[in-house]
Amino acid sequence: MAVLHRYRTIYILLSFVIGISITNCTHNLRQHDSHPMQNSPLYPDKRDDGCHKDENKNLASIDRSAALEGFHRDLITKINFRSEVKSNLTSFSDQCSLLLVERLPTGIYVDLDQVAEMERLLKDISVISSDRIDVEKPAHLSTEHLLLVYARINPITDVRSTKVSLPIHLRYHLPQDDWYGYTEVVMPRPMLILIHCDKELPEFQCQPKYTAPCSNSNKSSCVWNLLYDNENEDSGNEIILKVPVGIVxxxxxxxxxxxxxxxxxxxxxxxxxxxxxxxxxxxxxxxxxxxxxxx
Incomplete structure (x- = not known):
């Protein structure tokens, strides 16, 4: 009886320890799922500014398209500003920057060296990645990437809207059993589009705010105002790209x-x-x- 009692005590202790471990793992997974940007330098700004923030208010809408063909494309995002934003952007657009938060699926990557060369030559776009991007990996061995895409607003032509063009590349995929010869990769909408101006504009005073690096070259923190949140928009603006694959x-x-x-x-x-x-x-x-x- 003493032996049975001892084994029962050990069994209860092991069950307790295993239960705690499973609970902690589940909690960590839920935390990971609920914080998709936890590996990035971007996070919500919790300061109290005395506003009743309208969490469902977008100050811009978007239109997405893809240019070029084959494995190398240009992802074009047209950002249309709402009327209450346009008036002040007419005067201060040269002092404002945009930040697009993009999540790339496993079948798409951005060549950071290519973007760095574009930044050096054109000064109109730069990118920060949450992780190292291996451009040689095929889709089934790759992971998703979170990108912070910085862009400037043209004060002459982009008062009502502005376009951001990002070069993307499709990864190689495993062969398929069917005879179609193509697979599809879905490029989702931007998670967020934020704006930062040297002068605080009244339209942004009560908008949700985020803290992120000021730019790729300036890693000090800036406060960014929400322009667009994809959770506030119905489905749409996803881009479906066809990728040629081998046939088994x-x-x-x-x-x-x-x-x-x-x-x-x-x-x-x-x-x-x-x-x-x-x-x-x-x-x-x-x-x-x-x-x-x-x-």
Whole structure:
């Protein structure tokens, strides 16, 4: 009986420990799911400014499109400002910056070196990534990425709206069993679009605020005002991109063709090298014969 009592006590203690561990894991997972931007330098600003914030108010709407074809595209976001914002942006747009918070799916990546070169040459866009982006990984080995995309507002042409163009690239995907030859990648709407102006505009006083780096080159914190939150908008503005993929049933034909091509290329290369050396020797022999005749 004493032995049974001892084992029962151990069983109860183990159950208690396992229960606590499962509870903590579940809590951590829920925290991770409820804070999609926890790995980024962007977080809500909780300061009390005495306002009744309208949490469901967007001061801008968006239109999304994709330019170019193939694996290399331009993601274009047109931001349309509401009428109450346009009036002040007419005077202060050159003092304002935009920040788009983008979540890239596993099938899409942004080449940070390419964007850095664009920033150096054009000064109109820059990007901060929450994680390192491996441009060589295929889609099934990649992870999602959170990007902070910075852009300027053109004070001359962009009073009513502005466009932000971001170069994106599609990753390679695993072959499929069907004969369609394409798969689809969905690029979601921006999570947030924020604005920061050197002068605080009255339209933004009671808008939700976020703290984030002022720019890619200036990592000090700035307070950004909410322009657009995708949770305040009905579904739409997602972009579906078609990506060419291999067909599993073509694997044997592709393998045979590759082997034949490799063998044929090797044979041609060997013949070309042999002819080259043979021709070189013949040329030397002819020179020797000519020199002998002259002498």
């Amino acid at each position: 049933k073509h694997g044997v034909l592709v393998s045979i063709g590759t082997i034949i091509s490799a063998i044929a290329g090797t044979i041609i290369l060997i013949i070309a090298i042999k002819n080259a050396f043979s021709g070189k020797a013949t040329y030397k022999d002819r020179n020797y014969v000519l020199k002998s005749k002259v002498q």
